[in-house]
Amino acid sequence: DQQVKQNSPSLSVQEGRISILNCDYTNSMFDYFLWYKKYPAEGPTFLISISSIKDKNEDGRFTVFLNKSAKHLSLHIVPSQPGDSAVYFCAASPGRGGADGLTFGKGTHLIIQP
């Protein structure tokens, strides 16, 4: 049973445009959400996070939106750059301050076209 779902395995976006990556979850106990970026054969790099008490968090070109009623979050990247081409993972923490580990989606491969 997949508790964190990223339904788009890949996404192609033109350089300079907005990239929108989506993530859905099923577990109501998730209280913190994170996005990671990963290049092949490397460890994931933390990008941005959001607490369930907020609906938006922004950091430079990256903004995460959370819709609790829909159990949906999205990562917006504006403007998209060639170095943004990577796999993006959505992750969720089921409370206890993340002590028990994170639950990850399967990832979305973002391809930025020149």
Next chain:
Amino acid sequence: DGGITQSPKYLFRKEGQNVTLSCEQNLNHDAMYWYRQDPGQGLRLIYYSQIVNDFQKGDIAEGYSVSREKKESFPLTVTSAQKNPTAFYLCASRAGVTQYFGPGTRLTVL
């Protein structure tokens, strides 16, 4: 220069052999984690440790073992009981809710 190191980067093992993957951190984090990634899949939690001399099983602990004798170190042993050990293994440590990952070890069973 703080961070998480994993060694080796690539590891080959014959079927039936145990192998230990190293994970070291100098971030002074209490909690450490091991995940496994398979092609086209997300990361799945193997084991985690909140504090020295204590650890808990994650979602896919069967065939794996860990120890946490020092705060800085959290080695993972892949035993011969693990049916599909070929994968990319990732170690992480935690600050607050955020986990920070090492570069990973690619294990291939021949």
